[in-house]
Amino acid sequence: MIVQQPYRPVTYTIGSVSSGTMGTSNSMAPMGTMGTMGGTMQTVPPQVTSGSPMTPSGTVVSAPAPVFEQSYIENILRLNLGKVGTFYMTYENNKDWNAKIFKGKLEAAGRDHIIISDPTTGQRIMLLMINFDYATFDEPLTYQYPGVIGNTGTRYYR
DSSP, X not given: OOOOOOOOOOOOBTTBOOTTSOSOOOTTSOXXXXXXXXXXXXXXXXXXXXXXXXXXXXXXXXXXXXXXXOOOHHHHHHHTTTOEEEEEEEOTTOXXXXXXXXXXXXXEEOSSEEEEEOTTTOOEEEEXXXXXXXXXXXXXXXXXXXXXXXXXXXXXXX
């Protein structure tokens, strides 16, 4: 049998009692306490960064921030802004052109799009990543794989 407890949101304010808690404020209470309730001291839970691991005793283990970006296509493309590439795209259910090739200077890369510019005309084209198949470049790519020490790469900016 599963017993569901009602949802009771509680807001904590360090140094005082907020409206969502019971008890009385105790100005002489040590830092991190919220006063007394029935003779026992209530403590404020520690501030925890989202995703930080905790030990069984409740101690927060501070994890170092990741040094490298994750290896996703948009991050690899961002490392190579300013380079000229050939981008191969497929457009399903399109009777006029099912596949199309675009060549241009990589201007920007987002999670769902790439912006390239034609080096001769300067015209900018936004390509959707949902249609992206692959890209080729005539020069070496800057590439950072997460967690690889010494492979920091060189960032190119326009």
